[in-house]
Amino acid sequence: MQSWRSLAGVLLSAVAVLLLSACGAQRAGAPTTEAPHWQTFAPFRVTAARLSGGGRALSVDAEVPGKGKTCARRPQAAVTSMSERTVWVQVTFSTLTGDPHADCSTTATVTAKVRLPSALGHRELVVDHDTTFTADDADLPGLRLCGDRGCHPAPTGCTPASYDQAVAALDVPTHTSRGEEHCDGKWLVFDVSSRMGPACAEGQAPGCGASLGDRWFFRAEKSGWVPLARGTKAGCADVHRIEPVFPATLCADLPALQSSN
Numbered sequence: 001m002q003s004w005r006s007l008a009g010v011l012l013s014a015v016a017v018l019l020l021s022a023c024g025a026q027r028a029g030a031p032t033t034e035a036p037h038w039q040t041f042a043p044f045r046v047t048a049a050r051l052s053g054g055g056r057a058l059s060v061d062a063e064v065p066g067k068g069k070t071c072a073r074r075p076q077a078a079v080t081s082m083s084e085r086t087v088w089v090q091v092t093f094s095t096l097t098g099d100p101h102a103d104c105s106t107t108a109t110v111t112a113k114v115r116l117p118s119a120l121g122h123r124e125l126v127v128d129h130d131t132t133f134t135a136d137d138a139d140l141p142g143l144r145l146c147g148d149r150g151c152h153p154a155p156t157g158c159t160p161a162s163y164d165q166a167v168a169a170l171d172v173p174t175h176t177s178r179g180e181e182h183c184d185g186k187w188l189v190f191d192v193s194s195r196m197g198p199a200c201a202e203g204q205a206p207g208c209g210a211s212l213g214d215r216w217f218f219r220a221e222k223s224g225w226v227p228l229a230r231g232t233k234a235g236c237a238d239v240h241r242i243e244p245v246f247p248a249t250l251c252a253d254l255p256a257l258q259s260s261n
Contacts, residue, residue: 055119066108070096075110156220166225
């Protein structure tokens with residue numbers, strides 16, 4: 001089985017062959033065109049999954065090359081592994097590579113089906129290693145597509161696990177540190193500090209240990225803490241410009257932030 005990236009290269013090669021033949025140009029000593037043959041690939045992405053038959057009959061929707069008849073055929077799904085918490089499924093399809101007449105410039109959705117050895121239950125379904133679904137809180141028979149923070153992110157609240165989830169929702173460097181949190185369960189604000197400058201010990205040379213501070217304000221949603229605003233000003237000015245109802249009790253006494261050198 002090959003990835004969709006490999007498939008993209010194959011399709012681009014086919015387009016190049018077409019362009020050369022249309023111009024009547026041939027390169028001396030160039031290799032001959034590979035004879036068309038069927039190859040197996042993984043889909044571009046998995047878009048949905050559904051259960052039936054008592055939780056054992058699984059249908060998976062996947063995006064593949066289209067619309068030509070030789071672009072994608074025989075979509076298949078297979079269970080590759082199982083544990084008490086997870087079921088892993090691999091989806092594949094076949095395409096006729098090296099076919100100069102195939103029109104595969106668009107995409108299409110196909111459905112692959114497989115019967116699970118046992119009902120999915122509360123286990124997570126992982127398709128093609130990077131797309132996860134769960135039946136928990138799903139609108140069955142459709143399964144719920146899990147987000148970047150997993151199928152069951154830490155609930156919003158004034159807890160360390162919840163604050164970690166809030167940091168994960170930010171576009172900040174991996175080694176960003178979090179300052180003191182001000183939280184009431186629905187609203188949250190804390191400062192983050194990101195290292196800048198050369199990678200050296202603080203005080204070793206100019207710029208070592210430099211950091212940039214930011215203040216982030218959040219609102220609790222069903223999906224977790226959602227960032228509302230960021231800034232460096234004292235008090236509530238940065239957030240009240242965007243969300244006037246943010247509680248002043250959580251931000252009124254906050255000092256302005258400055259870069260550390």
